[in-house]
Amino acid sequence: MPRTSFKIAVGAAATAVTAAGIPVVLASPALSHGYTTSPVSRSSNCATGKVKNCGAIQWEPQSVEGPKGFPARGPADGKICAAGDGRWAPLDDPRGGQWPATRVTGGQAYTFSWRLTAVHSTSSFRYFVTKDGWNPSAPLTRAQLDLTPFLQRDYGGKSPGSNPSHPGTMPAKQGRHLILAVWDVADTGNAFYSCADVDFG
Template sequence: MNRKRKLAMSVGAGLAPLLVMTLPVSPASAHGYIDSPPSRQAQCAAGTVQCGPIKWEPQSVEGPKGLSSCSGGNSQFADLDDDAKGWKVTPVGSTTTFNWTLTARHSTSTWQYFVGGRKVAEFNDGGAQPPAHVSHQVNFGGITGKQKVLAVWNIADTANAFYVCVDVNIGG
């Protein structure tokens, strides 16, 4: 090898780790979560409750359809499943509007809302691409008191869904 080529390779090998450490990191492909009333993800992102990596990825709680966990089965987001974590509870009426912020607008089959494992509302989008902000008015019927609402955004063209939990006090 000639001397110039050896020098260039040495400099390149020395600079490569520095470049990797200083280049900006692009965020993960994002999706969506409920920001009002404040979901567990929103509380983590705002620093209201101390959480792990979900603080930086509130929109990324994705898992296979049919789950009933706040974390969507993601162990890295297990903080969301901890009911004793000190989540702030929002007082709401018997009918409440849930506002989603979507950062990747996937074709949607349905939006579902569950309380205590029972489906209380479903909105069918029939495969349409939603806007960046989606709102659903959910009627809780006769359910009252402190409840954990599991909201599920079912994607139309994959086997996955996005999961969000919101702690509310219905009628409180």
């Protein structure tokens, strides 16, 4: 087949595939995606069907990506759990404080785990917890969080692997709280945000 005819045929095939709703995969760098599995994140609860009426996040629990630099920058207050992305807005809905909560013990050793569906060079993983007296029936804001991470793991640009885990200690808390995990990507302007409801008893 002459080169010109080949180019036309390839272009027509790509157009037909796109029109059929099948994505055309182009060679490009892999993008990072991920969410916490321990404690169980809101994204994970939606993906497994434990929580209903989550919208599109049930199919893309790994895609909660927004600007990095938290807490000085990043998602606006009230939109933190969805990383400021309107597609994932159900994650910001407190549901009257009724999200399923992982039972944990304050002051005890705990291993925080992620599932990454695409790995990227990493600056750090950081973990924040809500203050005593926070309002679980309201969307998360900076004022409700202790803005110093209770756990941080630095990677210096290295890859974390597909299932990173971070041994640490749970904060000394009681009752229901929210843990915000932030995965800071090293070579883009973004981070991944993962909110997990916990119950310290």
